[in-house]
Amino acid sequence: QVQLVESGGGSVQAGGALILTCAASGGTGSSGSMAWFRQAPGKQREGVASITRIDSTTYADSVKGRFTISRDNGKNTLYLQMTSLKPDDTAMYYCAANPNWRDYWDPLGAGSYNYWGQGTQVTVSS
Numbered sequence: 001q002v003q004l005v006e007s008g009g010g011s012v013q014a015g016g017a018l019i020l021t022c023a024a025s026g027g028t029g030s031s032g033s034m035a036w037f038r039q040a041p042g043k044q045r046e047g048v049a050s051i052t053r054i055d056s057t058t059y060a061d062s063v064k065g066r067f068t069i070s071r072d073n074g075k076n077t078l079y080l081q082m083t084s085l086k087p088d089d090t091a092m093y094y095c096a097a098n099p100n101w102r103d104y105w106d107p108l109g110a111g112s113y114n115y116w117g118q119g120t121q122v123t124v125s126s
Contacts, residue, residue, distance in 0.1 A: 001026050002115040004095045009120030016085050016124070022078040022095030022117060032101035034071060034078045037110060038091035038122075045094070047108025049080060058107040062088070085124045092119040 008020040020036065035050035049069035050058045057069055068081040078095055096113035098105075105112040 002097055002099065004097060004115055004117035006093065006095045006117045006120040009093060009122045011123040011125065012085055014086055014124055014126050017081070017083045018085065018122060020080040020082065020093055020095075020120060020122075022080075024076040024078065024095075024097060032097060032099040033105075033107065033112075034095065034097045035107065035113060036069060036078075036080045037094045037096055038089075039094070039119075040091040043091075045110050047106075047110065048093070050107035051078070052101065052103075052107075060108060082122070085122075087124050087126045090122060090124050092121050094119045 002024060003026045005023045006020060008018060010018060012018055033050060033052045036048040037045050038048050039045040048060050048063055049067055051069045051071050059067065066084045070079045095117040097115045098113045
């Protein structure tokens with residue numbers, strides 16, 4: 001059973017930066033694909049960025065050029081560097097993993113992942 005614990009959220013002003021961290025334990029969470037999702041109040045959960053075991057990355061158009069996903073398999077840790085933050089980035093951010101990834105799955109689709117963290121809140125004020 002994979003456990004995922006996010007940290008690093010907080011409140012920042014527009015234009016600021018944050019780094020989110022997701023620690024994986026209890027299985028092989030870092031061996032497959034991992035991703036960050038976010039969900040704002042009243043909105044559906046959306047995929048933000050994903051990374052495969054071989055460090056192939058996918059980003060949502062809304063964050064391209066501003067967010068960077070990375071992973072340290074030795075530390076079983078996933079990161080999301082967020083820069084030039086906007087109020088629209090305000091949401092609960094979730095880490096997700098699928099140790100048994102298949103390349104034909106949607107890297108930003110919530111249904112592609114079977115392990116989820118509890119989330120960390122990011123609030124960006126204007």
